[in-house]
Every structure is written in C-alpha cells, then in structure tokens.
Amino acid sequence: MSSAAAREQFLRIARLPDEQIDLAEAALWIAAEQYDGLDVASYLARLAELAEGAGPALHTARTPEQRVAALNRFLYEERGFHGNRSDYYDARNSFLNEVIERRTGIPITLAVVYLAVGQRLGLPLHGVGFPGHFLVKCDAPDEILIDPFEGKLVSRDECEARWRATLGADTPFDARALEAAAPRPTLARLIGNLKQVFLAQQDWPRALACVERILVLAPDAPLELRDRGLLYARLECFSAAAADLQRFLELAPGDPTAVGVRQQLVELRRSAPPLN
Numbered sequence: 001m002s003s004a005a006a007r008e009q010f011l012r013i014a015r016l017p018d019e020q021i022d023l024a025e026a027a028l029w030i031a032a033e034q035y036d037g038l039d040v041a042s043y044l045a046r047l048a049e050l051a052e053g054a055g056p057a058l059h060t061a062r063t064p065e066q067r068v069a070a071l072n073r074f075l076y077e078e079r080g081f082h083g084n085r086s087d088y089y090d091a092r093n094s095f096l097n098e099v100i101e102r103r104t105g106i107p108i109t110l111a112v113v114y115l116a117v118g119q120r121l122g123l124p125l126h127g128v129g130f131p132g133h134f135l136v137k138c139d140a141p142d143e144i145l146i147d148p149f150e151g152k153l154v155s156r157d158e159c160e161a162r163w164r165a166t167l168g169a170d171t172p173f174d175a176r177a178l179e180a181a182a183p184r185p186t187l188a189r190l191i192g193n194l195k196q197v198f199l200a201q202q203d204w205p206r207a208l209a210c211v212e213r214i215l216v217l218a219p220d221a222p223l224e225l226r227d228r229g230l231l232y233a234r235l236e237c238f239s240a241a242a243a244d245l246q247r248f249l250e251l252a253p254g255d256p257t258a259v260g261v262r263q264q265l266v267e268l269r270r271s272a273p274p275l276n
Helices: 003-014 023-032 040-060 064-078 096-102 107-120 156-167 183-200 204-217 222-234 238-251 258-271
Strands: 125-128 135-138 144-147
Touching: 003 023, 003 204, 023 040, 023 096, 023 107, 023 183, 040 064, 040 096, 040 107, 064 107, 064 144, 096 107, 107 125, 107 135, 107 183, 183 204, 204 222, 222 238, 222 258, 238 258
Parallel strands: none
Antiparallel strands: 125 135, 135 144
C-alpha cells in the first residue's frame, strides 16, 4: 500500500468518534506511511494472538490487581517486551509494527500494545497522558497505575515525584494528570514524539507529515500550526508558511514564541506573494 493510501486510512480512523477509534490500528496506519506494503491486518492479528496467549493466566486471576499482575508477567517476562533504554530516540520506537517485532519501544507505544492486549481480555484499561511518561491505568475499586515502559505498577506518590521532576519542584500536583486520555490526544502525542525525532534529524518532509497528521486530529492546535508554518518556510513554501504563522498568532498572541514568529512573518511576506 502506498503512503498516500496509508494516510487515507489514517484519515478514515481520525474522522470516527473517539469511542470508535482503535488506537492500535491507527498507530499501524501511521507506520504504514513509512513502511511501504505494511500488512496492518497481520499486526492486529499478532496483538490478538498475544491476548489469546495471556488469556489463561488472566482468566484464573480473581481480582483486578491479580489480572494486571498476570498481564505484566506475560508481556514483560514471558514475551520480553521492555522499554528501549539503549536507544530511546530511535524512530522505530514510535512505529507500532517495529515495537511488536522488536518487543521494545517507548512508554506510549508500549502502552498501545498493553491496551490492545488487555482490552481484548476485558480489562478496563485506559491510557494516561502523564507529563513526560505515558502511563496506563486500570479501573478498579482502588485505581491501578501501570508504567508500560517498565511493566510495573506505579503508586500515586511515585507519580507526584515524577511530576515534580518533570515540571519543577514548586509545581503543585494536578490530579487531572492521571485522568484517562482520549484516543485523539493519545495519537497526537505518539505522532509528536515521532515529529521530534525527525526534527532532530532535520528530516523536514517527514516532520511535516507528522504535523499534518496531528492537525487532522486537532485542527486548531496553535503550536502545530506554528511548526507547520516553520517547516513550510524551510521547504520554501512561503505563502503556506505565512498563512499558518498568521493563524498561530491569531490563536496564541501571547505565546512566548510569538515575538519571533511575528518577525519571521515579516520576512516571509517579503518572499511570498500577497495573500487574498
């Protein structure tokens, strides 16, 4: 399948209501834009096979805590999934096909695997868009939080410590950070990680493709409009760049980067034809 056809499939999923979005399928169509001929159905089948393999241990567990422990043992001890500490910023960590093949990734892609397997087995699991480190939680009388990078439980106290380490010791902890993340922001965060990898590599076309997908999910995201404008400028698409940067300034005039964007907009308009 071509990259254009893969993008169409992603757009099809992105138009669905949140409750109908299959995170794993959407993540695989993101990968299919990079990997020509990727067989999305076969990777979904492999996730189903993982669920089938984990089933017996989960079905004999009596409590949510025991079922989560059984899933952790199956995925991380028996099947060898683990966080990629040696090469965290490898782009392959953000492509779900590679994560399934290599059994290693970053928190958000490992979370997608965890959710896909656990939800197939009836566990009430949700992603959690915690700052700096994506988590998974299981609804239970006592909330269960899972670190998908480590395959271990994490306490609320540990989450608060991570919060302070990420956002500053004086930043008050906001319990809303542990609320369930909807599919769209989850996909946007996954793509955003990939975008950062491509920006670091100065691969402007692939970074632009990431921004375009994020804007499908969140059409008026100011920082993504800004970044698309800056990427358009690098690719010498001056009119498109000016339009995006102007829209960014309308949406976020007080953003710390707005001063620099205004200056760049002046320079772009010297290069771009007038906008009608």
